[in-house]
Amino acid sequence: MRSSGRAFLSALVAAFSLAVVGTAGAYHTRFVADNCNWGAPTPTSYITRDGSATVALRARYEGYQWGGGCWNDNDRDDSPGDPTEDPNTGGEGPDCSGFTFKVWRESEDKSNAGFYQWGLFRFVHGPYTAAGFKAGEGAPNVTLSKSALIKMDALASTKHIGMIYAKNADGTDQIIEAKGEAYGTNIWTRTYRGDASYSGVRRTGWSA
């Protein structure tokens, strides 16, 4: 009996510890559940690069979530420290391709080149990966010579995409991008334009 009791207690403690560690490791925030919606986007016919820059600016200082697509505008990451390899942690912020999709105001239907407004709290990632954008996938997107890129065009590699926000005198670009969990979403100086792993991508159909 004494031996069985010790075994029971040992097993209880071990299983309890493993369960606590295991469950706590499955990090999950309630940001998406508490704040985001899945409403229909609003089709619109007049879209400008400036307007898209404004959409992008409202994501500055917010978080990053791989596979994410919903954020607020309070200038902080409301779900910091998400595990970087899990797209289902319910955290705040977009990832790089979801951010570009939402800022470029595209359709979830790749054959549709129209413009659609997605609110900040509308959870949507869109159908494109960074590699898809790089290849010019989808009716709205075309590849373009990097030297011809202007504001709100994008530079995409097979793993990342960021949009050109402004040019610097030294030949670098200010890129607005969802960079990663440790970085969040913001504007940084980058040298993607000259980097051979990056290609130029343009969303077509701007009104101005």
Next chain:
Amino acid sequence: MKHTPVSILARRRLAISAGLLAGALSGTALALAATLALPVTATAERSLPTAGLLLDATHLPPLLTTPGEDVTLRYDIHCVPAQESLGSGSELCSGRGSVFVRAGDTGPFTELQLRVDPAAEEGRYAAHVPGEIARSRWGFTYYAVLSAGPGGATVRLPEAGADAPQRSLPMDRAVDVRLGTHVFGAVHHAHARVAQAPWGDGPADVGLEGGRAVPPVGGSSFDVDASGTVHVLDHVHRRLLRWQHGTQVPQSVPLAIAGTLADVSIARDGTTYVLEGARAGQGPLLRAFDDEGKALGAAEFTERTVSQVRLGADGPIVLQQPSGQWVPVTVGRGPQPDAVAVAEGIPGRSLPGGGEVVVLRRGNEVRVAITTAGRVLRSWRVASATPLGEVQLAEPLGTRLVLVVRLYTDTRDEFRVLVLGPAGLEASASLDSADWAESAPLSRFRLVGSSLYQLGSTPTGLFVDRFDLEVTS
């Protein structure tokens, strides 16, 4: 009851199973309760910026002009549109503003109202600078006051306005250099590999950000001091790796940094300056550490983006955006970050030996000048038939200037090292871009004496190579 060994084992198994089940259930319940109770995700603040609020402004300053050049100053202004749902109402913010401009750097400013250029896809708010100001032999200085919408906030660009205006200088006697079409693949090899480390998490490895979600990022930046010691910022492991001259194994110095891409510069007294970019909820920071990695203080930037920290004549200087100005930074010793002296911002990078170097890449041309007291001493115009990317380095070497610029096509890129002399191009070499992993944007080259150092990376690791330029100062 007499128990056989088998029955004892069976009972113990039963007890273990019961314990495992009870422990797992209670542990899971507790962990879930704790997870739900943790303030990991605070309820989002749904308050959004006021309509008309000015969010940001951008401007590419024409830092160097050529004789007779026409100058139009262009800005972009971004604000929250009148209606909350972007695109459903006013797509464009009703920005407005003026540029205050004058010839030289003294006297009253003339106000020029910014007008919307409907044909422009970027830089939509524009003001043409009158010829008598744009073509002044002393150049011109200016700043903008921008606002958005009725009752919207007003900002100055640069932030210090008339106290530290933008400055444009004339290149009256620039030396022309024409590069033609770049031939890729004819790269020079280094004279020595002075530091190398594999990617990894060991004491002599350099950390690599990665995974399915992000491209490889690692080995933020580096510097080389006068003794030849190579300092590599291993931001992933929050440390500095030092290779003393001739050694193979680096010394590791822990640093209390954020662990994101950052630039680094080492002062003569051994102080390590680490420049970190913005993160969620926080602007850029310059941190200072002593030779052993002890934190000395920090300075916080009010402008949104920073890209380089270097040592100027009087200490660390940082290039920030959107002003595009270099600002001197004093890192305090208190618990709170110091502010940055924006009123001392200048367009050129001040040099330890005096004077400044000013760089402007404009299309497929790089303009570069050595200036002092607001006058151009020497200048060059480098034109290329192959697109020019960023200027990684522009350092005086006696009467010469060493320029490292990236050349690119849509599928290839290389760096080109140019030694520019009083009469033109004196030497040139192509270098492999060697940028498999991303580093801080302008961190790939350093010039010490007449030795050029390059920070490079491959899928297996990071290295620092030395190229001897075979020119003397």
